[in-house]
Amino acid sequence: MKGLPYKLTGILLLAFVLFSCAGNYASEYEKQRDQKVETLLQEMTLEEKIGQLMQKNGEFPQLREYIEDGLVGSILNVPDPKRVYELQRLAVEESRLGIPLLVGRDVIHGFKTIFPIPLGQAASWNVDLVEDGARIAAIEAASQGINWTFAPMIDVTRDPRWGRIAESFGEDPFLNGVFGAAMVRGFQGDDLSNPNTIAACAKHYAAYGWAEGGRDYNTANIPESELHNVVLPPFKMIIDAGAASIMTAFNEINGIPATGHVPLMRDLLRQEWGYEGVVLSDWRSLEQLVIHGYSPNEKEATYEGMQATLDMEMVSTGYETYLPELIEEGRIDESQIDDAVRRILGMKFDLGLFENPYGLGEDFPELLHPSHLEASRQMAIESVVMLKNEDVLPVPEHVRSIAVIGPLADAPHDQMGTWVFDGEKEHSVTPLQSIREFAGDNGLEVYYHRALQLSRSKEITNADAILRDVNRADMVLLFLGEESILSGEAHSLANIDLQGAQEELVELVSGPGKPVAAVIMAGRPVTFEKAEPYMDAVLYAWHPGTMAGPALTDIIFGKVSPSGKLPVTFPRHVGQIPIYYNHKNTGKPPSYESWVHIDDIPEEAVQYSLGNTAHYLDYGFEPMYPFGFGLTYSSFELENPELENPTLQVGDTLRASVVLQNTGDVEAAEVVQLYTRQLFGSLTRPVKELRDFKKIVLEPGQSREVVFEINTQDLGFHNPDKGFVTEPGDYHLWLGTDSRDGLKKEFEITR
Numbered sequence: 001m002k003g004l005p006y007k008l009t010g011i012l013l014l015a016f017v018l019f020s021c022a023g024n025y026a027s028e029y030e031k032q033r034d035q036k037v038e039t040l041l042q043e044m045t046l047e048e049k050i051g052q053l054m055q056k057n058g059e060f061p062q063l064r065e066y067i068e069d070g071l072v073g074s075i076l077n078v079p080d081p082k083r084v085y086e087l088q089r090l091a092v093e094e095s096r097l098g099i100p101l102l103v104g105r106d107v108i109h110g111f112k113t114i115f116p117i118p119l120g121q122a123a124s125w126n127v128d129l130v131e132d133g134a135r136i137a138a139i140e141a142a143s144q145g146i147n148w149t150f151a152p153m154i155d156v157t158r159d160p161r162w163g164r165i166a167e168s169f170g171e172d173p174f175l176n177g178v179f180g181a182a183m184v185r186g187f188q189g190d191d192l193s194n195p196n197t198i199a200a201c202a203k204h205y206a207a208y209g210w211a212e213g214g215r216d217y218n219t220a221n222i223p224e225s226e227l228h229n230v231v232l233p234p235f236k237m238i239i240d241a242g243a244a245s246i247m248t249a250f251n252e253i254n255g256i257p258a259t260g261h262v263p264l265m266r267d268l269l270r271q272e273w274g275y276e277g278v279v280l281s282d283w284r285s286l287e288q289l290v291i292h293g294y295s296p297n298e299k300e301a302t303y304e305g306m307q308a309t310l311d312m313e314m315v316s317t318g319y320e321t322y323l324p325e326l327i328e329e330g331r332i333d334e335s336q337i338d339d340a341v342r343r344i345l346g347m348k349f350d351l352g353l354f355e356n357p358y359g360l361g362e363d364f365p366e367l368l369h370p371s372h373l374e375a376s377r378q379m380a381i382e383s384v385v386m387l388k389n390e391d392v393l394p395v396p397e398h399v400r401s402i403a404v405i406g407p408l409a410d411a412p413h414d415q416m417g418t419w420v421f422d423g424e425k426e427h428s429v430t431p432l433q434s435i436r437e438f439a440g441d442n443g444l445e446v447y448y449h450r451a452l453q454l455s456r457s458k459e460i461t462n463a464d465a466i467l468r469d470v471n472r473a474d475m476v477l478l479f480l481g482e483e484s485i486l487s488g489e490a491h492s493l494a495n496i497d498l499q500g501a502q503e504e505l506v507e508l509v510s511g512p513g514k515p516v517a518a519v520i521m522a523g524r525p526v527t528f529e530k531a532e533p534y535m536d537a538v539l540y541a542w543h544p545g546t547m548a549g550p551a552l553t554d555i556i557f558g559k560v561s562p563s564g565k566l567p568v569t570f571p572r573h574v575g576q577i578p579i580y581y582n583h584k585n586t587g588k589p590p591s592y593e594s595w596v597h598i599d600d601i602p603e604e605a606v607q608y609s610l611g612n613t614a615h616y617l618d619y620g621f622e623p624m625y626p627f628g629f630g631l632t633y634s635s636f637e638l639e640n641p642e643l644e645n646p647t648l649q650v651g652d653t654l655r656a657s658v659v660l661q662n663t664g665d666v667e668a669a670e671v672v673q674l675y676t677r678q679l680f681g682s683l684t685r686p687v688k689e690l691r692d693f694k695k696i697v698l699e700p701g702q703s704r705e706v707v708f709e710i711n712t713q714d715l716g717f718h719n720p721d722k723g724f725v726t727e728p729g730d731y732h733l734w735l736g737t738d739s740r741d742g743l744k745k746e747f748e749i750t751r
């Protein structure tokens with residue numbers, strides 16, 4: 001440090017010493033932890049070891065006895081914090097070894113303060129907000145004694161018929177990985193032993209979103225290249241982000257049930273990826289190996305689970321019942337049990353449960369803290385995607401009376417969406433409530449009609465009164481979509497049109513010719529092509545959570561511009577599914593030159609060639625709205641795309657830049673998206689793949705250069721015959737504001 005001021009030298013030296021200790025500290029911590037695990041393991045009986053591999057539901061009749069006997073590793077679904085405390089005390093103070101419990105809960109998009117469903121959070125394209133939301137969820141959940149959440153769900157899916165698309169981050173592997181990792185950071189914080197953190201559990205490993213027909217739990221038949229290039233990358237990103245655990249899926253993958261899938265679990269996850277976290281089954285998914293027709297009985301299912309290195313069994317009792325026998329018979333070695341127990345005890349040490357099993361105690365930030373509600377409101381604002389606006393939003397000054405109509409304008413439970421165990425509708429602020437408050441403050445008249453009791457109701461009530469009020473109103477705000485019961489687990493739909501009499505309702509309220517702005521709340525893309533022409537504006541709000549009302553009011557009345565972008569492609573018709581942006585080119589890609597619409601086929605046509613390309617005669621080949629699409633109240637231009645180095649070698653960094661300008665007259669955010677395409681490969685590659693994105697807020701007239709750096713190594717893919725390869729050749733790159741358009745550049749990887 002010659003020549004540096006003495007004091008600065010001292011500071012730098014101190015920093016160096018601390019840094020090197022910190023580095024050692026991490027391995028020192030792990031060394032001490034592992035020693036403690038070994039010491040404890042040596043004291044455990046086989047029965048106590050097997051007990052750690054069991055997760056019991058809160059209603060299990062002998063739960064107290066089992067815990068007192070040290071035969072439970074984890075509990076789930078115990079919503080009462082006092083009971084959690086009592087059960088934890090039993091484990092720590094009454095059982096022989098005092099091993100604390102993992103306390104699990106589905107904290108999927110908030111605990112008491114409910115955030116938008118994960119699909120809506122993905123639509124925000126705001127990584128920091130997603131992380132902050134998970135942090136808040138962890139604080140609230142930990143305050144109730146929970147120390148383990150079964151989230152993030154990162155099941156890539158291309159099928160909106162599947163009810164659980166709501167829980168995912170959509171169709172793109174990169175988005176699922178980025179937002180899943182953000183949730184892991186939020187849940188686990190910087191130090192998992194901090195009592196205001198909870199362990200994450202990435203799920204469902206794997207290919208749950210590939211259920212045939214979008215029918216939940218259905219078979220997943222998926223080529224290895226697609227499994228490794230689309231489904232698995234988010235799990236690798238999540239593991240690299242430090243996820244403490246992973247949950248296996250219900251489905252089979254190409255004939256082998258995920259929960260007993262030795263190649264995917266033992267060979268890939270454990271041996272190739274080196275994952276040392278806890279792997280938990282889904283609810284009874286281990287015993288379901290029998291129902292799948294993979295194991296002849298539960299004993300054999302137990303054998304498969306242990307061979308696959310499944311650590312903990314959720315609720316079913318195969319491990320408890322058959323592991324002793326399997327060890328006795330020498331088919332399972334006790335060392336396999338020890339490995340599972342080590343991972344479970346390691347997670348409990350990492351959570352700090354041996355030092356502080358009771359978590360935050362009484363001094364925690366109260367549930368629904370104003371700052372939590374504000375974060376939920378901001379996330380809801382940024383998740384709303386404006387799909388159409390023919391100058392009817394934001395509500396113009398001259399509008400002095402509004403007809404608020406529809407089944408989701410005042411639906412405090414439904415606006416929270418699926419997987420809301422601990423959210424309470426009493427805390428929801430609905431759009432109707434917020435609009436009435438805004439109207440009262442600004443001298444506006446509001447005429448409200450629910451019109452349909454539920455989104456799926458088939459009868460419009462009070463049609464005459466509705467028309468009367470639409471006639472006297474200056475505009476209509478229509479709240480449509482699906483109630484939360486139509487979304488989520490086991491809630492798949494073959495028909496994803498607007499349910500019930502909603503299309504009739506749209507036609508009814510548009511009759512008088514007043515401007516109609518529609519807000520659609522749903523847990524999936526719904527198909528609404530028939531109703532769309534009657535809507536002058538469309539805001540897609542997903543299920544926005546507790547603060548749906550204030551968030552939508554802010555947007556509708558122009559306090560803030562919508563900024564969401566679609567994380568999933570919207571089909572025009574359910575028959576187009578699967579339809580997604582990162583598709584292959586095929587040998588006969590569709591075009592408007594070749595497609596003849598069914599209505600345009602000449603009557604005399606018999607063998608008339610209708611264009612031999614990959615389209616539908618009736619619905620063509622394009623979606624209703626493409627992945628990455630979303631409008632704002634402003635307008636933006638992209639110009640001057642540049643590649644610093646259009647000729648690269650594998651491992652080089654590709655630097656791309658573009659200038660974004662807000663050419664409108666209000667502040668707004670735009671999401672600049674970077675896509676690449678490998679034109680030729682040892683396997684065919686998608687026509688586009690999202691590689692990075694940046695959400696930028698600009699004032700009117702403001703410009704900014706947006707710069708991306710991509711490691712060419714990351715442009716590779718898994719070829720089953722070669723492993724992960726990044727191949728020399730020609731590539732295209734797009735810088736755009738959705739997956740359909742963009743400024744194109746070309747580059748080459750030479751070797």
Ligand code: GLC
Pocket residue numbers: 106150203282283489
């Ligand atoms: C469910 C879900 C899983 C959830 C678990 C516990 O069936 O598939 O995602 O975490 O059971 O509730």
